[in-house]
Amino acid sequence: MTNKNTIQPRILAIDAGGTMTDTILVNEEGQFVVGKAQSNPEDESIAFINSLRDGLNYWNLTLEDAVPALASSIYSGTAMLNRLLERKGRKLGLIVTAGFEDYLRMERGIQTYLGYSYSDRLHLVTHRHNEPLVPRERIFGVRGRIDLFGSEQIPLYENEVREAVHKLIDMNVEGICVNLLHSYVNPEHEKRVKNIAQEIIRQRGADTLLFISSELYPVSQDFARLNTVLVEAYAADPSRDQFKRINRKMRELGANHELRVMASHGGTISTEAKELARTLVSGPIGGVVGAQYLAKELGFENVVCTDIGGTSFDLALITGGQFTIKTQPDIARFMLKLPLIEIDSVGAGTGSFVRLTPSSKRIEIGPDSAGYRIGVSNPVSGLSTVTINDCNVVLGYLNPDNFLGGDVKLDKERAYNAIKEQIADPLGLDVYEAAEGIISLFEDHLRNEVISRVLGKGYAPENYRLISYGGGGPVHVAGYTAGLNFEDILVPSWAAGFSAYGCACADYEYRSDKTVQAQIANLEDNITPFAETINSAWRELKDRVIEEFAKSGVKPDQVEFRHLLRVQYVGQLNDVEILFPGDEIKTAGDVQIIIDRFEEAYAKMYSRSARSPELGYLVTTAIITGVTESEKPKLPTEPLGPATPDTKYQETRLVYYKGNWEQANVYQMDHLRPGNTVYGFTIIESPNTTFVVPKGYKAYLDAHRIFHLSPE
Amino acid sequence: MREYDLETLRQLKRGELPFEKVHEMQSSHKDRDRFLKMLAIAQESVPWNDRILLPYAEHLYVVEKPDKSRVVKCDCGYEFGDVKQNWKLSALVYVRDTKEKINEIYPDKMGCDPDWMHIREYICPGCGVLLETEAVPPGYPIVFDFQPDIDTFYEKWLNQPLSK
Numbered sequence: 001m002t003n004k005n006t007i008q009p010r011i012l013a014i015d016a017g018g019t020m021t022d023t024i025l026v027n028e029e030g031q032f033v034v035g036k037a038q039s040n041p042e043d044e045s046i047a048f049i050n051s052l053r054d055g056l057n058y059w060n061l062t063l064e065d066a067v068p069a070l071a072s073s074i075y076s077g078t079a080m081l082n083r084l085l086e087r088k089g090r091k092l093g094l095i096v097t098a099g100f101e102d103y104l105r106m107e108r109g110i111q112t113y114l115g116y117s118y119s120d121r122l123h124l125v126t127h128r129h130n131e132p133l134v135p136r137e138r139i140f141g142v143r144g145r146i147d148l149f150g151s152e153q154i155p156l157y158e159n160e161v162r163e164a165v166h167k168l169i170d171m172n173v174e175g176i177c178v179n180l181l182h183s184y185v186n187p188e189h190e191k192r193v194k195n196i197a198q199e200i201i202r203q204r205g206a207d208t209l210l211f212i213s214s215e216l217y218p219v220s221q222d223f224a225r226l227n228t229v230l231v232e233a234y235a236a237d238p239s240r241d242q243f244k245r246i247n248r249k250m251r252e253l254g255a256n257h258e259l260r261v262m263a264s265h266g267g268t269i270s271t272e273a274k275e276l277a278r279t280l281v282s283g284p285i286g287g288v289v290g291a292q293y294l295a296k297e298l299g300f301e302n303v304v305c306t307d308i309g310g311t312s313f314d315l316a317l318i319t320g321g322q323f324t325i326k327t328q329p330d331i332a333r334f335m336l337k338l339p340l341i342e343i344d345s346v347g348a349g350t351g352s353f354v355r356l357t358p359s360s361k362r363i364e365i366g367p368d369s370a371g372y373r374i375g376v377s378n379p380v381s382g383l384s385t386v387t388i389n390d391c392n393v394v395l396g397y398l399n400p401d402n403f404l405g406g407d408v409k410l411d412k413e414r415a416y417n418a419i420k421e422q423i424a425d426p427l428g429l430d431v432y433e434a435a436e437g438i439i440s441l442f443e444d445h446l447r448n449e450v451i452s453r454v455l456g457k458g459y460a461p462e463n464y465r466l467i468s469y470g471g472g473g474p475v476h477v478a479g480y481t482a483g484l485n486f487e488d489i490l491v492p493s494w495a496a497g498f499s500a501y502g503c504a505c506a507d508y509e510y511r512s513d514k515t516v517q518a519q520i521a522n523l524e525d526n527i528t529p530f531a532e533t534i535n536s537a538w539r540e541l542k543d544r545v546i547e548e549f550a551k552s553g554v555k556p557d558q559v560e561f562r563h564l565l566r567v568q569y570v571g572q573l574n575d576v577e578i579l580f581p582g583d584e585i586k587t588a589g590d591v592q593i594i595i596d597r598f599e600e601a602y603a604k605m606y607s608r609s610a611r612s613p614e615l616g617y618l619v620t621t622a623i624i625t626g627v628t629e630s631e632k633p634k635l636p637t638e639p640l641g642p643a644t645p646d647t648k649y650q651e652t653r654l655v656y657y658k659g660n661w662e663q664a665n666v667y668q669m670d671h672l673r674p675g676n677t678v679y680g681f682t683i684i685e686s687p688n689t690t691f692v693v694p695k696g697y698k699a700y701l702d703a704h705r706i707f708h709l710s711p712e
Numbered sequence: 713m714r715e716y717d718l719e720t721l722r723q724l725k726r727g728e729l730p731f732e733k734v735h736e737m738q739s740s741h742k743d744r745d746r747f748l749k750m751l752a753i754a755q756e757s758v759p760w761n762d763r764i765l766l767p768y769a770e771h772l773y774v775v776e777k778p779d780k781s782r783v784v785k786c787d788c789g790y791e792f793g794d795v796k797q798n799w800k801l802s803a804l805v806y807v808r809d810t811k812e813k814i815n816e817i818y819p820d821k822m823g824c825d826p827d828w829m830h831i832r833e834y835i836c837p838g839c840g841v842l843l844e845t846e847a848v849p850p851g852y853p854i855v856f857d858f859q860p861d862i863d864t865f866y867e868k869w870l871n872q873p874l875s876k
């Protein structure tokens with residue numbers, strides 16, 4: 001990379017994985033470099049500084065020079081998720097409504113097979129219960145009952161609360177979680193438990209933490225709420241110390257901003273935020289946020305986001321400039337209740353294993369994969385099963401000497417022999433024929449996923465642009481979009497780092513949800529109770545958001561608030577999220593707006609004829625989002641050069657395509673200039689990705705260094 | 713095709729593999745020679761030398777005696793006789809046919825009604841291990857669980873016919 005020491009870095013995105021910590025630095029011109037260092041889970045700030053230093057080397061900058069110039073730093077990482085998966089979280093106690101003490105052992109049936117392949121879902125022998133985050137002996141039931149309308153049916157047995165808290169403190173728990181039935185409607189009992197617990201903790205001089213469900217996640221569905229509170233206390237909250245260390249290091253180096261964390265709703269939040277569990281998964285979210293930002297900057301609204309990594313193919317839709325949010329995601333085999341960008345993940349990536357079924361000799365791709373180990377062609381991988389990467393190497397699409405910028409040397413012959421022995425010979429095929437067959441099967445599979453997601457939502461490819469990123473996206477994009485008439489197909493030249501780039505594009509945004517269950521049949525009804533239920537929820541949520549921003553010194557007048565609702569027909573199960581254009585429901589006209597917006601969204605998502613206004617409407621959830629200004633990367637803009645690339649950089653190699661050997665032009669991505677158009681068969685290589693432009697296609701590089709792929 | 717080494721399969725048999733590994737094995741196709749490997753593991757785990765032809769049930773095997781006869785044998789060494797005979801006829805049996813006996817293993821009213829169902833427990837006379845349990849109506853004939861066609865299996869499935 002080039003020396004840009006006159007240009008200061010402005011945005012820093014940290015991606016702390018289990019093995020490597022990446023830092024992505026973006027400068028004022030939108031250019032970026034990636035630093036890498038070995039992860040250090042004990043003290044993440046060490047890995048972070050090493051990685052940052054590595055990145056700054058590319059620009060010949062020192063930490064002391066660069067850090068004070070930064071305007072924002074965004075963290076995403078896998079530490080919380082690993083803590084959860086490895087069951088290495090806090091020692092917790094749990095207080096629930098009496099009768100529900102076996103919640104975690106019984107769980108919900110669905111949790112015994114979450115994340116399984118279809119065939120495993122059918123094979124009950126593979127189903128298994130999760131190890132509870134809190135063992136049964138540290139779960140106490142207390143009597144008392146609030147009904148679903150929020151009225152007290154049985155008063156809280158406070159003596160049982162006292163007894164439970166004392167016992168839990170005797171057991172030396174680090175934290176106590178409290179999750180009582182219907183506390184989202186009426187939190188009085190939980191508040192009482194909190195007061196009693198605080199009193200006892202004080203008396204006994206303990207430092208036990210308290211996690212109260214109605215304070216953290218005031219939402220319906222007590223089991224999912226319980227899971228969410230537990231995950232918060234068990235795995236997410238313990239990361240605060242790491243964040244403090246990173247923040248402290250940054251301050252020492254002269255930073256004048258605080259670290260923010262990428263959250264599942266697509267915004268970034270402070271490390272002091274109440275609901276940290278929603279930062280548990282941030283990996284695939286970055287790309288969708290980045291695509292949304294790109295769409296906004298480039299002035300279009302509908303985008304299909306496609307990301308191919310080593311293990312999976314991730315797909316998300318942006319429609320009208322907005323991604324969709326689902327409110328009951330599952331993460332690490334837990335049903336949770338928090339907002340997560342809707343991303344469909346298919347277990348098919350470039351590292352996916354390829355095998356023949358022993359009985360029918362059918363080619364099977366995945367669902368398991370070699371991931372970062374690439375494939376048999378990687379001599380140090382220790383792998384013996386063919387992967388998609390191996391096929392790409394044999395067919396000439398991937399350059400064995402320039403994979404990951406030459407850091408990993410791939411052995412074409414190893415791949416050839418493995419494909420021959422495992423696939424081609426048993427099928428009586430030529431090796432190249434077999435490899436190409438596998439790739440086209442793989443791409444067909446992805447194409448089916450793309451088209452079914454778009455059509456399934458009631459849209460057509462003609463209305464969408466498709467963005468392809470991730471290390472493997474650009475290799476296969478022509479294949480998995482073939483025959484689908486997308487308005488445009490975009491491949492950012494920074495495709496491999498697009499997810500991290502996306503994190504840097506995220507708004508500084510809080511989102512707060514509360515279950516409300518407000519019903520209205522029509523406008524002849526008295527709208528006051530309906531309006532008041534929602535308005536008071538919005539007021540409460542707005543206060544929460546203000547409170548969260550206040551932790552970072554952001555004042556309410558610096559925040560743009562949006563009022564949203566999730567609405568469904570009474571008796572149906574799927575709610576739809578809509579934006580309310582005001583900040584309060586005052587008149588019947590406001591109610592009409594809600595109904596109209598819901599009907600419109602519903603008709604789009606399902607079908608016009610499925611609309612059922614006669615059922616009446618139910619608002620399930622009130623939502624407030626608050627956004628404040630934060631610096632985002634500029635799109636790089638370079639002057640347009642000639643239409644033809646400089647041939648002095650052009651190399652050639654043979655590739656196998658549609659049953660023939662073709663002479664392909666090969667370019668290094670850095671050597672192509674904005675304005676250049678290349679025609680297939682062309683291969684464009686960069687250290688972290690390869691862009692394949694097959695025969696019959698062309699790719700134009702625009703001023704923002706984004707390729708546009710189209711049939712010739 | 714996955715291949716698992718003998719040690720992994722030994723651990724599988726002993727229940728020592730982590731669930732993720734077991735799940736991976738459950739979900740993928742079996743190694744071509746899994747049967748022979750499991751047979752080898754069974755053979756090394758028993759204290760006697762008769763050749764095991766087939767794992768038959770928990771603790772039980774069909775073995776080939778030096779005279780080529782095939783008998784059902786417990787891992788303790790107790791022999792139940794010819795594989796074509798129901799081994800249960802040579803086992804000890806404990807029949808739970810009263811409320812008291814049923815309540816020894818079930819909480820009250822959670823077990824069966826002895827007028828409608830008995831629980832028969834078959835026990836090895838050699839080592840006393842519980843080999844099989846039947847839940848059947850009173851008077852029901854002893855169930856013959858499994859009559860394997862060993863010759864066809866070896867010949868057509870394993871492609872290794874047994875010499876007779």
Ligand SMILES: [Zn+2]
Binds near residue numbers: 786788789790839
């Ligand atoms: Zn025995």
